[in-house]
Amino acid sequence: MSLTDPVAENQQRDDFVPPYPFRHEVTPPVWTLIGLAKKNFLSVWGVRDFQGRLRSMKIFSRELILCNRPDVVRQAFQSNHAALQRKSPQMRHALQPLLGDGLFVSDGETWAKRRKLVAPIIHGSRVPGFAPIMVDTIAEKRAEWAAKPDGSEVDALAEMAHLTAEIISRTIFGRQLGKDYASEVVRGFSEYQKHIDQVDLIAIFGLPEWLPRFRGSALKKAKARILDVLDEIIDSYHAQKQAGEASVIGGLLEARDDQGKPLSREAIRNEAAVIFMAGHETTANTLAWAWYLLSQSPGVAARLQAEIDTVLGDRTPGFSDIASLPYTRAVIEETLRLYPPVPILAREATEQTEIGGKPISKGSLVLVVPWLMHRNPVLWDLPDTFWPERFLNDSMKPGKYGYVPFSIGPRICPGLQFGMSESILSLAMLARHFDLRLKPGTDVQPVCRLTLRPGETLPMTLHARSA
Structure with missing residues (x-):
C-alpha cells in the first residue's frame, strides 16, 4: 500500500475528510481523560494512539493495553480468547440493566450455551431467506419518502433507525412493529445511551464488582420502553404459532438445553434484547453515516448511483443482486471503517496471559479500538479520507485483523452477513430514487457513548432523483 500505487493514482477521489475529534499531542492528566470520556469516548485519543502497535498505561489500579495492529489483535481476540473473552466492567454494567446476561455481555459457560442457541437464528446461511422481507420493508420506506414534497426535511438517523x-422485527420476530412501536424502540435506545454512565469509576478504582451502580429514573424509563415492546413481541409468539405463522425467534423460544430444559422467560427476553439492539442500532448508525458521507462526496454519490441504475434499473432487487453491487458494498465498508458502530472493543483479562511478548496480568483491560486501527496511517493510505475505492483493491486493505467493524475471533458478531446485506439493499433501493442533502448550517460530529452516532439527530433534505 503506497500513495504512489498505480491503482490509487488512477482512482478519482473527492478527498473529503469527514469530522473527527481533536487528537492530543500530549496525553492529558487522568482526570481530564475521564471527564472527556464521560462526554465522548472518541475525544480521549492522541496522535500516538493512532500510530502505535501495542501500548499500555495505568489508570489508578487498572492497566490498559491497547492493541492497534493486526498481529496483536489476532493474539488478543483469537489466540487468547479463553483469557480475554469477558467484556470490560464498563460495558457489562452499562448494558446489564437492558440485556441482563444476554449474549453480548455474558462470558464463560453462559456465553457458550447462548451462542449455540442464538447464532443460528441470524446466521449468514439464513440471510437469503430474509432478503424478501428486507426488500418489502425498504420499499415501504421508499414509498413513504416518495409521498413527501421534494425538499422535505427528514432526520436521517431516526429514519434509518x-x-x-x-x-x-419482521425478519426475526415474525411481526410488524408499526410506527408507534418502532418509535418507542428508537426513542428508548436513544434515551438509554444518553443517560447511561460512560465511565465505570467503581471498576477503575478496583472496588468490588458487586457494588451497585446508580441508575437514574430516566434510564429506567428508557429501559422500560424497550422491554415493554419486547414483552409484547414474545407474548404474541404463541398466537402467531397457533395461526400457522413462522417466526425465527421461535427457535429461541422453543430451544432446550442439554438437560432438556427451556430457557427462562428472562433469558429469552435478554437474548431478544441483544438481537434487537445489535440488529437495528448498529445498522441504523451505519446507514445514517453513509447518507452524510455521500452528501459531502458528489463523485462517490455519482458512481454509486451509476452502479445502482445499471444493475437494478427500475426493478426490485433480490439477494442475488448484492454480489453485483461491489461499489455499493464498498461505500458501506468504507463507512464502517471511518465510523465503526462499536468503536471500542474492551475485554477484561480473567487470567494471566501474554500479547506480543508483553505479560498481561489478571484484571487488566485489553482494548482493540476500531476507531484507531481503521485510521492507523501505517495500515491505510489517506486514513481520514472517505475513499470507498480502497475496498475494491485487496492490496489496499490490511487483512481481516486490521478491519474489525464487527469485532473478530470467536466473539465476532453473528449477524455480520445480516447487517451487511440489509445495509447494501437499503442504500441501493433508496439511493436509486433519492438524494439526501445535509441541511445547511448543520454541524455533524461523531459522538460515542455505547455506539457511534452522528450526534443526536441528522437533519437532511429529501430530493427525488429524475428517472
Whole structure:
C-alpha cells in the first residue's frame, strides 16, 4: 500500500475528510481523560494512539493495553480468547440493566450455551431467506419518502433507525412493529445511551464488582420502553404459532438445553434484547453515516448511483443482486471503517496471559479500538479520507485483523452477513430514487457513548432523483 500505487493514482477521489475529534499531542492528566470520556469516548485519543502497535498505561489500579495492529489483535481476540473473552466492567454494567446476561455481555459457560442457541437464528446461511422481507420493508420506506414534497426535511438517523427496527422485527420476530412501536424502540435506545454512565469509576478504582451502580429514573424509563415492546413481541409468539405463522425467534423460544430444559422467560427476553439492539442500532448508525458521507462526496454519490441504475434499473432487487453491487458494498465498508458502530472493543483479562511478548496480568483491560486501527496511517493510505475505492483493491486493505467493524475471533458478531446485506439493499433501493442533502448550517460530529452516532439527530433534505 503506497500513495504512489498505480491503482490509487488512477482512482478519482473527492478527498473529503469527514469530522473527527481533536487528537492530543500530549496525553492529558487522568482526570481530564475521564471527564472527556464521560462526554465522548472518541475525544480521549492522541496522535500516538493512532500510530502505535501495542501500548499500555495505568489508570489508578487498572492497566490498559491497547492493541492497534493486526498481529496483536489476532493474539488478543483469537489466540487468547479463553483469557480475554469477558467484556470490560464498563460495558457489562452499562448494558446489564437492558440485556441482563444476554449474549453480548455474558462470558464463560453462559456465553457458550447462548451462542449455540442464538447464532443460528441470524446466521449468514439464513440471510437469503430474509432478503424478501428486507426488500418489502425498504420499499415501504421508499414509498413513504416518495409521498413527501421534494425538499422535505427528514432526520436521517431516526429514519434509518425506524427502518432497521422494522426489518429486524419482521425478519426475526415474525411481526410488524408499526410506527408507534418502532418509535418507542428508537426513542428508548436513544434515551438509554444518553443517560447511561460512560465511565465505570467503581471498576477503575478496583472496588468490588458487586457494588451497585446508580441508575437514574430516566434510564429506567428508557429501559422500560424497550422491554415493554419486547414483552409484547414474545407474548404474541404463541398466537402467531397457533395461526400457522413462522417466526425465527421461535427457535429461541422453543430451544432446550442439554438437560432438556427451556430457557427462562428472562433469558429469552435478554437474548431478544441483544438481537434487537445489535440488529437495528448498529445498522441504523451505519446507514445514517453513509447518507452524510455521500452528501459531502458528489463523485462517490455519482458512481454509486451509476452502479445502482445499471444493475437494478427500475426493478426490485433480490439477494442475488448484492454480489453485483461491489461499489455499493464498498461505500458501506468504507463507512464502517471511518465510523465503526462499536468503536471500542474492551475485554477484561480473567487470567494471566501474554500479547506480543508483553505479560498481561489478571484484571487488566485489553482494548482493540476500531476507531484507531481503521485510521492507523501505517495500515491505510489517506486514513481520514472517505475513499470507498480502497475496498475494491485487496492490496489496499490490511487483512481481516486490521478491519474489525464487527469485532473478530470467536466473539465476532453473528449477524455480520445480516447487517451487511440489509445495509447494501437499503442504500441501493433508496439511493436509486433519492438524494439526501445535509441541511445547511448543520454541524455533524461523531459522538460515542455505547455506539457511534452522528450526534443526536441528522437533519437532511429529501430530493427525488429524475428517472
